[in-house]
Every structure is written in structure tokens, then in C-alpha cells.
Amino acid sequence: MKRLPDTYVKRWVYDNIGQMAPEVSLNQLDEETIHCVLTFELEQAIQQDDWQMCLEPAFLPHFHWAPHLTPTSRHVMDQHCFRSPALIVHDDTRTIMLIPDLDLITKVADARWYMDLDAPNNLLVLGMSRTRVSEHVLFEKVKGASYPSGTIRIGFYLKLVENDQGGLNPWRLVLQFLWDRWGNAQFSQGIRREVRLDRYVRHAYDWAFRHWKDTVWQEFEWDGRNIGAPVFIADVSQSPNYPGVPNERENRSIWNQAWFSSLRSAQGIYRYGIEQGDSELVRKALLMKELALTAPQREGFFPAVIATELKKMVVDGQEVNRSEGWEFAFWGNSNRNPADPWGAIAKAPYHVLDMSWTALLMLRWHDELEPDPRLLKYAVCYADALVALQDAKGYFPAWLDQDTFAPLDILRESPETSLSVTFLLKLHELCPDSKYMEAAERALKVVMKEIVPTGRWEDFETYWSCCGYGREELPGHKVARNNMFKQCNFSMFWTAEALYQMYKTTGDMRYMNLGQRVLDEMLMTQASWQPPNLYVDVLGGFGVMNCDGEWNDARQSLFAELILQYGVELDQPEYIERGMAALQASFVMMYCPENEKTKQQWEQAYPFFNEKDYGFMMENYGHDGVVDEEGRGMGTFTIFDWGNGAAAEAYLRIKDHLGQTLKERYGYDITY
Template identity: 60%
Template sequence: MIKRLIYTVLGMVIIFSSVVQAQDAEVGSQSLPMELKLPRSLEKAVRKIQYNLLGSEKGASRIEVLDENCLHIQFNFSPGQTVRQDDWQVVVTPGFTPSFHWAPHLTPTGSHIIDQHVFRSPALIVADDRQVITLIPDLDIMKKGTPVRWYLDLDAENNRLVLGMSNSRVDDHVLFVRKPGAEYPAGEVEIGFFLMVHSDEASLKNPFRRPLDFLWNRWGHDLYQAGNPVDADLERYVEHTYNWAFNSWADNVWQEFELDGKKVGSPVFIVNVTQSPNYPGEVNEREFRSVWNQAWFSSLRSAGGLYRYARRTGNTALMEKALLTKELALSFPKVEGFFYGLIGTEMHEVEIDGRKYNRSKGWDTYYWGNSNRNPYTWNAAESPFHILDMSWTALLMLRWYDELEKDERLLHYAEQYAGSLLGIQSENGFFPGWLDLRTLQPMAHLNESPETSMSATFLLKLYELTGKQEYKEAGLKAIDAVIRDIIPTGRWEDFETYWSCSRYGSDHLVGKKVIRNNMYKQNNFSMFWTAEALFECYRLTSDRRYLDQGQRTLDELLMTQASWQPPYMYVNVLGGFGVLNADAEWNDSRQSLFSELILQYGKLLDSDEYNGRGWAALKASFVMMYSPLNPVTKAQWEKVYPFFGEEDYGFMMENYGHGGRTSPEGEGMGEFTIYDWGNGAAAEAYNRILDKFGKIE
């Protein structure tokens, strides 16, 4: 811990204008000739801080003691002419060998950097069993705009925390690598960071809590109070959503058909801009026409929100649609208790005026399948049963039964599945990832992963409704496995980590850390499932261990939430979430799913920060909607799709900046809407939270 420093002349501000020569350090090809003179109280925690010249200029350094645990360090340069320098960096070398490392993005080689594009809650954190060091870039400087992009890097092998400036380019999907050509115009160049050192027991158990508190209280809180991410009545966004899905875009969104003589229906999985009633060309369907009940795209989840809205407003037409989607979910066939995750149609190409377009053959060609986001096949009809997807759908059935209507078929369907699920739990507590379609045997991947947390939550809910102890025992055994084997090392590997759009590492990293970062490739989805399961464990057992582990996991999740508004993001982003430490999204639709859990922890722990973050997450869920309620976002949409009009109000991309870049001209806006992972999901979250928490704050 940094001892409190008292200086009779300067008080709590110390200016270190002296530097010492340091010729022994190399990072990449850049030598670091300058070394800061640090307070003695830092010597045990920090061995040295070194930095580059800018051109030939040494510049000025300034250290301010904010409190006994936090320093602010700033560098100022005043080049008299343009400086061309590919890389500038400051390197903090800890005075100990950390066993724990965390960074917002992976940098598997010395050429990779953590570009400012993914500075959502930017920090570098390292720790051993005695102390924690956290480096946070000075976002106040960044808010003013910088001549060259900032970056972070965590080099665990060489024990270095790096803040730098460099151009970059996107590599793979999505990592960043240095790019030559950075230029600094004549004038003022400043860069700085906060350095925190803590050794208290709470920080050692949860290294994310203090950085999150710092980020929210310094930047997020006031920004939220000022109306970011949105300040309009959320009810109006919900009205846009349902008008879009069931009126203006209904011909392409709403699907209604018969299965064995029973009428069912649901909004379709995905539509794109070519299906707008204002699009001047031919429709070209982006993916196979289908309806999903999967961990992302859950028609049953969205229908629950529609049910709540229809009940509140007395809208019988929308209530009928919600019930048709429930009937569809109950129609998914079972194989020894396990069941499919989607229903799709056959597709074909049609040629019009010499161009080919992707079209569905219609619901008469339907087939049952499973999510094709898996390690085995891209063919949904051949994809294996996914335990995560089934446990999520069964949990939603139980919540519908408990909170909406006592349809005994829902409870029966879920309990049939539970019987099969208990039979495949391993001795160590985990549930397997996938089951072979024919043999129903576990397959090769993610058989000891945090996907197990979802099954734990499902079983605990089933115990709550039935009182059967075997469900509780299996659920607690499952979450104890996750506490033991996943949380301590941050092994947040799930289907999305490797088998969605970001496939980096799927051929060599599964189950292994990136050595240079001492981190796994991580996805925040499994952090959410685990934080939720631990919340339920605490609620049912009152065992404080579950609450402590749940808060730590929630806080790791919140490190992927935007705590500020970068000037290079051209829509509002406060409260929105990223996804992976190897992808680039902002405002990802998962924030609508996360928001209630954050609020639940906020209520339980009486935390203003959690409450603010939870409400911001809910509101961020509507930022990407094309609507006059979002004038800044609307302008971005119209730069990309000038044919958009009133009939398109409600269209909403699932995220922003997915490719690693944004621009004032609309780069980063996307071209599709997934109702169940976009506007419909956001509307569901609003309706659910309104029912449970009352007035939206």
C-alpha cells in the first residue's frame, strides 16, 4: 500500500522534473531512455517507470498524489514542428512477479496492441497474493482528442504494463497490430494515466472492484445523470419495436404456420436492410429463415416480454402472438428428454435480372436443428444438441410458468429435460458442452466450462418450484465446480469464445492461456451465467461464499461495460457492453440480458454504482435503434442507408463498431436486425424490469 505522503510546500501535488537515464529496457524495437523518479513508498510495488522521448524532446513529467493508494502521472511534450514517430510508450515494471493478469484485450505477440477502440473500461491489472497494481489511462485527456491513437499492452512474460501511442490496423477478427506512420503536429501533446496500488484483503479477493468504482465515479456517474446513453421514455422505444415487428416490417419479420395441425408463430431469426419496405432493390435474405431458442437468439424470451407488454396494455392481438411463440417452443421435439434448438426452412437461390438472391422455400420445408455456432459443423440440421441452449430454454419455461401463467406443460417439458440432464452430470460437477445427435454421448469440447453455470441456475429454479432436493444438490455441485476451476483463473470459455465470428484461437487456444498475457481468451457471456447462478445460490442458501464469488464475477463482467463516452464513438455508448477480449463490439445486445442482474446485485448490496450501471445497461439496449428518439444514431443510419424512413423506425443492429473501427460517416453501423438479440430482446428486458422494479430510473 502507498503510505500517505505529506509535503509541506506542495501538499498532495508533487512535481518530478528530474529523470534518470535508463538504457537497459527494450520493448519491441523501442528503447526507453527516460525513467521517472518515484516516491520511496512506491519502491516495493513498482520497480520503475520508463518512457520514450517524443522525437528528440524529453518533455515534462508530473506526478500527483490523489490519495494514499492512487497516483496520477502525466507527460507533456511541446514539439515545435511535426514529429514522425511510429511508437511512443511508457512502461510500468512492477516490483514483484504477478501471478494474476488482466487486460481488456489480447496481445499474443509483441506486434499486437490493445487499440483505444476497445477502451470500454480500460485498465491493466496485475497482482500476487500481497498487492494489486492497476493502470487506468487518463480518459479526461482522451476526451479532448489525441493526435495519435492510444493503446495498452500487458506483457506478462517480461512483467510490463504499457500505455502508448501508435497507429494500428485490425488483424484477424478482431485483434490489433501496430502500424507505422504516426505523426504529431506542432503544439501540445499530452498523455497520462492513474496508477493504483492496493494490498487490502478485499482488493486481493476482487481486483476489479476498485477500478470499476474509480471509473464509474470519475466518468460514468455524471455522464449518466446528463442523459447518456438515452434520456427518452423507454416505453416509446418498445412501441417502435412492436410496430416495426408486427406492422411496418411484418411481412418479413412475423412468421406464422402450422405444425401437425397446430398454429404457431414467431418473429424470424434475422432480417437485413434489403427487407425494408423502403429498400429500392430485391430482397436478399442474409441467413436461412428460421426461429431459434438458443442462448443468444431466444424467441421464447422475447415472447415473454411481449406477453408482459400485451398484459399491461390490454393488447389482445399481441397477446395472441406471444402465445403462438410459446406454442412453438412447446412443439420442439425431444429425444430422450433432450430437445432441438431451432426450426429452419430450406433455402435456394433465385436469379432476377442476372443477379442471384438468397430466398426461403417456405415453412412447408421446415426441419429441426440446433445452433450452428459450434466446433463441429456449420449445418444447423446436423449440429449437435447443446446443453447450454436447452438449459436456457428450459429455465425460460420455468420463469414463464412462475411469473406469467401456470401452464403445466411448461413445467412438465422442463422437468423431463432435467431428468436427462442429471444423468449426464460428471463426478466433478460439470455438465458437458454438446451431445451427439444419434448417441446422445458427450462430444469433445467444453465439457468442463462455465456453460455449466446455466444448468445450475435452471436446476435451482426447478428445485424452487418443485421442492425436489436432487435438483438443488446437482445445481450446487455444478456451481461449486465453476468456483473451483473457472473463476480463479478467468477461464471464461464458451461456444461464443471460439465458434462465433471471432475464431482466433479455436485451433490452438481452447483450454490454454495466451502465454504473453497469462490470460485465457474470454467471453463475458459465461461471466454473466456464472454471476447469475451465484446470485441464485446465495438467495436460496444465504451462504456468503456464493455472494462474494458472485460479486467478483459480476465485477469482471462489468470490466467489459463502457464507463465513459469516447470522442471517437459516434453514437452514445455509456452502459453498453463489449463481448470478448478478441473482438470489438460496443453496445452489444447482451446488455439487455445483463441489466436486471446488475440491478439485482445493486438492490441486494445497496450499491448506487451497480444501480447506475444496471439502468445504463438497460438504456444502452435501445441506443442502436433507428428512431427520432435517437437523433445522433439516426443520422449515422441515414448516412449508410439513405432510403431509411418512418417505416423503418425500430430497426436496430445488435451492436456497434464490430469490425474494430468507427467513423463520422457511419462505419460500424451494420446491416441487419435480430429481433431476439436486438430490439425484441431490449423490449423484453424493459417489460421484465418494469414488472419487477417499477419505474425506470
């Protein structure tokens, strides 16, 4: 094969390295797949700031997808964000999918691979350069790349698809290709030596309730009731082995929020306590349930956070943070919000998403663990207030003014609506009422019509977490150079789950078909391979958004069951493997003997760690877009409800819900 088909590719050009032109190999692998490798044989080392290959489609796409944003010509998609890497464009009849040849990426190279997607100029780019991180987290090309003498290879696969196959679900063929070529083999090799997941559960609970108990477990009285829960966040300096002065990173607090959900973790502790006959664990889980019920409802709405004030003081000559005691506690809401980003918890607006998630967990507890009419009553009171918030189009607002409950303007029409759909469907299942079903159907209909087709996956995390890029100007608008919204996979998850639950409720395959499309878009943020230049295992783990750097983010423990549910419903082995890989990845960042590579990285970063720290687990890896052999990328804290406790809960929930099915139909025994 000498050239790319001109019905798809108008122009294809590539640079030399120095004066050396590449030898080009083009091979037709099947009817729709071409493999290209460019090989340079360098007689001497060459310094060259940038090398790139540019492909111009022979049509004008109206759809563009890439794994990361490149808002200006300075920016590139560094290989750090190659989780399921591809560039995808299509019009009404043709689709091009460009997938880097991951076999050719080496562990150490001065010039890093990158991609770029220039929608206005209709260019797909694969290149090599040095890069640096700018903002949080974008990548820019910098000068200084060099190539050693010898053989340099870079390559890609090109999938060229006719008709609507690519347009209906632009990600399915890419995901299948990535998993068939890399993920399946790496997953199959890993699962044979995978340790029993219940060992990680024991580490998590020993860490929280034995070795770090003085820091983690909080038990106190509120309004005449005993309540308790693991603390929101524990800093590495609070280790019993830390040689210096402990420091509290944020307010001592307990959260029932979309990320950090004490009530979710409590369900894992309850399941494990019952299974093991451990009455103390059951007692702790019930105190966590009581804490959720203690949150004061006003007109059906309720706060997400109970917290103490944080003060600075000097200890042994060092300024550190210390929280006041629980006798001075107050209720508030997540400070990850647009009204006052990272401001005061006490003044934060109510977040509808957080309330719907907590109310859904109350229903699941009541239905699956132990009947408690108080949980049902609390959820019904909230549901009636929620339904009254629905606007004429069907959306539920994101935030409510703390005093008046008036909806804030920002993200009034967002995919955060989808989580409220799942809550209302569960309530309708337990307490059949047409108003809940009708509200859920109206809400999902508008998300299907306005959010899914355009990829407008904007939620609180997209702009009001650690990545503030575009916070002021981008909500509701695409990044022009990529023809893409800034996107977060959390809202993809809520929507895929809502579509799945609506399908299970109605039996209508339209919801399942669209749900699979959204699930696949979410799976494009999952690691479909193990890069050689990362120092912990990442296969199956998730990133967060198209403007961030995380691998192995804690959300994978939340996503795993939904992937498996789709796999079982569709009898799709790839989804079963991806769901199992996500569940396994949920424990990879844990410091313990079972994770040899991770343990080495933790000890590089914190040499004082020992067996009393087993179970410590950062929520992700490579958060800032850079990793190295010395432990950079390992982080500094554990959030029990978005890390080790969340992973333990996911395993125990999946074991209860799907354990027998996974064993009998697919041969994966997690029931131990």
C-alpha cells in the same frame, strides 16, 4: 512527487517524441492513487511510428488482467477497446492498477492510444501509434503516426494497493474509480434528458408487426398446431424502402438458443399485450410459446432451431438468397458449434446450454405469466435427462452427439455449466426435489473451484461465433504473453447469476461475495465512459470478449436486471446506475427519432431509411473494430430476439420485477 514508489515499481521509462522530452507531472491524489501526466510541447509536426511508456513492477505477479489480448509483440490494445480500460497485476501482497487518463483522449488524433501487457517480461505499457485490425478482432501497430505542433498530453492513474484488497476482487477498485470519475457524471447528465423507454418498445413492436411484418412475422402450422414467431434475422435489403432486390442473409428460421431466444422475446410481447389490452400481441406471444413446446423431445433433449433451406437464385439479374417455405421446415440446432462451425443446422449437435436456457424460460413463463402445466412437464422431462449427464466432478457437458446423445469432448468442463445451475434451482423452487438441488450445488462448486479463480471464461461464443482466433489451439490454455484465457463475458453472466440464485436459495453469503467478484469481472466489459471518438452513445453498453470489437452489444439487455438485482441486494448505488445505464444502452442502436446521433449514423449508412424503418436495430456497434462519421460500424441486419425485441423484453421484465423498488428506493421511475 518526483518518482513512483520503488516498493511497487522497479523501472519506469518513457520515450521522447522526436528530440523532445516530456514534462512529467506526478501527483498523489490519495493514499493509494497517483496521477501522472506527460506533456510534450512540440514546435513543429513530428512523424514517429510509436511512442510508449513502460512500467515494470517491483514484484513478480501471478495474476494479470487486461481488456484485450495481445498475443505477440506486434499486437496492442487499441483505444477502440477502452470500455473500462485498465491493466491489473498482483502477487499475494501487492496490486498495481494502471488506468489511462480518459480526459486526455481527443476525438481526432493521428496517433491512437493503446495499452499492452507483457507478462513474461513483466511490463505494463501505455502508448500511441497507428493501428490496424487483424483477424477478428486483434489490433497491430503500423507505421506512419504523426504529431502536430503544439501540446500533446498522455497520462494515467496508478492505484497501488497493499494486502489482499486487490487480490480478493481485482476489479472493484477500478470500477469504482472509473464510475466515480467519468461514468456517474455522464450517466447523471444523460438520464435527465432520457426519453421514456416505453417509446422504444412501441417502435420495436411497430417495426416487427406493422412496417416490416411481411418479412418479420412468421406464422404456420406444424404437426397440426398453429405456431409463429418473428424471423431469426432481417437484412437491411428487406426494408420496405430498399431500392434494390431483397436478400436473405441466413436461413429463414426461428431460434430458441442462448442468444436468439424466441421464447424470451415472447414474454415481453405477452407482458406488453396484457398491459396494453392488445389481444393480437397476446395471440402472437402464445403462438411463440406453442412453437417452443413443439420442439420434439427425445429422451428429454430437444432441438433449438426450426428452419427452412436457403437457396440461391437470380432475380432481376442479381444473385440473391431465398428460403423455401415453412412447409419444408426441419428442426436442428445452432450452427455456432465446434462440430461443424457455421455448417448445417440440421446436423448440428444438441447444445446443453440452449436447452437449459429454454427450459428455464419455460419455468419463468409458468411461474410469472400464466400457469401452463405443459411447460412444467416439458422442463421436468429435460431436467431428469440433464441430471443424468452430470460428470463426477460436477460439470454438465456443452454438446451432445445428435444421434447418440454422447457428450462431445470439447468444453466438457466449462462455465456453460452455470446456466444449468440456475435452471435446476428454479425447478427446485417450483418442484422441490433434492436431486435437483444436489446437482446444482455440485455443479456450482466445481465452477467456483476451477473456473472463477483462473478466469477460464470459455463458452461457445468464445471460439465458435464470429471470432475464431485460437479456435484450434487455445481452448483450455492461456495466451502466454498475457497470462490470460481468451474470455467471453456471457459465461461470466451465467456464473454471476447462478451464484446470486444460490445465495437467494440458501442465504449463504459466500455465494453473494463470490458472485460480486464475478459480476465485477463482467462489468469490466461495460463502457464506464463516453469516448469522444465514437459516434453513438455507448455509456453502459457492453462488449463481448477480450478479442472482439463490439460496443453496445445486445447482451446488455440480458445483463441489466442481474446488475440491478445485485445493486438492490447490496444496496450499492453504483450497480443501480450501471444497471440502469445498461438498460438504456439496450435501445441506443435503434433507428428512431429519439436516438438523434444513432439516426444520423443509420442515414449515413443507408440513405433510403425513413419512418417505416423506425425500430430497426443492429445488435451492436463497431463490430469490426473500426468506426467513422460516415456510418461505418452500423451493421446490416436486425435480429429481433437479440436486438429490439430483446431490449423491449428486458425493459418490461425489469419494470415488473423491480420497477417499484427502483422508484421508491433509488428515484428511477420506469413504471410509466
